[in-house]
Amino acid sequence: MLSRYLPIFIILSIIAEILGTVGGFGSSVFFVPIANFYLDFQSVLGITALYHVSSNLTKIAFFKKGLERTVIIQLGVPAVIFVIIGGFLSQFFDPVILTYMLGIFLVLLSLAFLIFKNLIVKPTTKNAFIGGTLSGLSAGILGTGGAIRGLTLSAFKMNKDKFIATSAVIDLGVDFSRTIVYYFNGYMRKDLLYLIPILIVVGIIGTWIGKQIINKISQEQFRYIVLLLILGIGLASIISTL
Template sequence: MENLTLFIFLALLAEILGTVGGFGSSLFFVPIASYFLDFYSVLGITALFHVSSNITKIVFFRKGFDKKLVLSIGIPAIGFVIIGGVLSKYIPTQLLEIGLAIFLITISLTLLIFKSLKVKPTIANSIIGGTASGLFAGLLGTGGAIRGITLAAFSLKTEVFIATSAVIDLGIDASRSFVYYFNGYIHKEDLYLIPILLIVSIVGTYIGKQILAKISDKQFKSIVLVLILITGLITLYKII
């Protein structure tokens, strides 16, 4: 890969922002990686990267997770990430990339404009949020923003929020990794990136945890949303 150093730096930045923002690194990593790899390869490498990323988060934020939310969000998310992963094989790459760009722009603008937007903390909404986040994760490689909005409704402590999200995401990524493998998205020539991204996930999560201890979630979430918006606009511009 050309510009490997730049790729590693941007992946590290994605992991830091994903940890602090609570959305997960894929929201940033997928559009970043698409500048270096074809979209289907990005889906495959993102799933593998996220497995190590979520294990790292569970270790760093191991104060506990909400078992009820893991089940009510995680079970439908795992089911629908498999469906999304299978469907991704039959949808043209350009449409998936456009879908990703529109998703990033829409979710960031929605959260920036409607800052008080909250989902009611009900089991029904957690199931709906899990379903949507899983489907988007399977199709586009990222559904963390939807899962983040859903989890935010339950007023969890920061460490519990991140640990719960990571446990759910681990199930999602493990499931879609198998689907992407059978779809042919995981290529032998890209596997050398896995140990590199493992180190990136450890370092990025550690840095993200240190940042969380020093600034308010509200301040950084605004910065993260602006970055998501910019990423979405750049991704859409690249496609057009």
């Protein structure tokens, strides 16, 4: 089925990469729902992990001037640990129920930040650990945890470049870890490996276009775009499970 619709799949994947770059939390939140139309869920997990490794390397190259190393450790370490746990648990949980729960969580949290503009999540080690844990579990089980990571990173009030680069480094560690787990789970289909070089090119093109958009918007606009995209992801997750 995928080979028949490959041009459409590539175009949608580029759009997912652009939105993921502008949002600062990676393309998987958009890529996973797109790929689900063409592939079974476990194959989607496997191809997403491989694709995201190259995608995040591209983002780090484009936004290398900004890195928040303390946040990388505080949020990234628990994210890597719990994505491994989530990857193993993905064999036993119903992804439909988990996707529904994730959607409700994202909608409520993003609406809270959009409506109550003075609402502040303190940039503490505890909050970074909780955000890393939840995003890692979500990435391992559902294939995407970038929206949760994005909400957590928003608390640290980083500029656009730092936000995206820091998120990409954390995501790289998460994706590398879950790729190994998914391989042993049997999620890596050899007949789909031809997509990897295609998706590498998609990642480069989408990230470059996204960077051009980011250069033309303000810091405050960037924050609202992140929250609105997360709201959209949450609603899409809920609707897809109904």
